[in-house]
Amino acid sequence: MRWFLLISVLLFTVMTAISPSDPFLNGLLAKDVVTGDDKSAATKAGLHVWFSLDRPKGGLYRRPYLAVWLEDEDGFPVKTGVLWLQTDQPGPRWHRDLTRWYRNDRMRKLVENIDLIDGVSGATRGPGDYQAHFDGTDNAGNQLPTGSYTLCLEAAREHGTYKIIRKKIQWGAEGIARRNLKGNVEIPRASYQFIPLQQ
Numbered sequence: 001m002r003w004f005l006l007i008s009v010l011l012f013t014v015m016t017a018i019s020p021s022d023p024f025l026n027g028l029l030a031k032d033v034v035t036g037d038d039k040s041a042a043t044k045a046g047l048h049v050w051f052s053l054d055r056p057k058g059g060l061y062r063r064p065y066l067a068v069w070l071e072d073e074d075g076f077p078v079k080t081g082v083l084w085l086q087t088d089q090p091g092p093r094w095h096r097d098l099t100r101w102y103r104n105d106r107m108r109k110l111v112e113n114i115d116l117i118d119g120v121s122g123a124t125r126g127p128g129d130y131q132a133h134f135d136g137t138d139n140a141g142n143q144l145p146t147g148s149y150t151l152c153l154e155a156a157r158e159h160g161t162y163k164i165i166r167k168k169i170q171w172g173a174e175g176i177a178r179r180n181l182k183g184n185v186e187i188p189r190a191s192y193q194f195i196p197l198q199q
Contacts (some may be wrong), residue, residue, distance in 0.1 A: 045197045047134040051153060052189040055127045063124035064155040064186050067101035068132045071150040077104040079139055081132040083126045100164060114139050137196045146172040155186035165190055194197035
């Protein structure tokens, strides 16, 4: 029993010491999320989102629960690109702390029979730079129509703060050069770029 605990502590220490941009850890990252590499992003069509997570000063640190998604003009969540929450036993928890995403997802489930927690979610991540990519499809894989959408980045930390970043974007034939978003204590840096899809 003691050996098991010792090995668990050592493994946890090693895994938390690895940088999020480490090649070993890149293989463990969830679908649609990459760290660092801006060069590959510059050639792919769609919406690219870069964001950073920092470790706030203070005592005990808990990794934030995070969601990155797109809403249409009516506020309907058409695509969730990133969903990080507790995935190990006793199962997904704390997604209710992502209050806007959770409320929108309950509304979405009235129309779509897709479980995003099982299909999209991944484990929470530590401090580092991350990137998400929206390829122009909705949660069901259908092409998004041109129009106005809202990019949302929401973060909540157990015994910590809750923050959300929202930015309206135009999804259409015109590109949007990389632009910075106003950060906060949970997501200090964020930016986005839109490369139009070829018709």
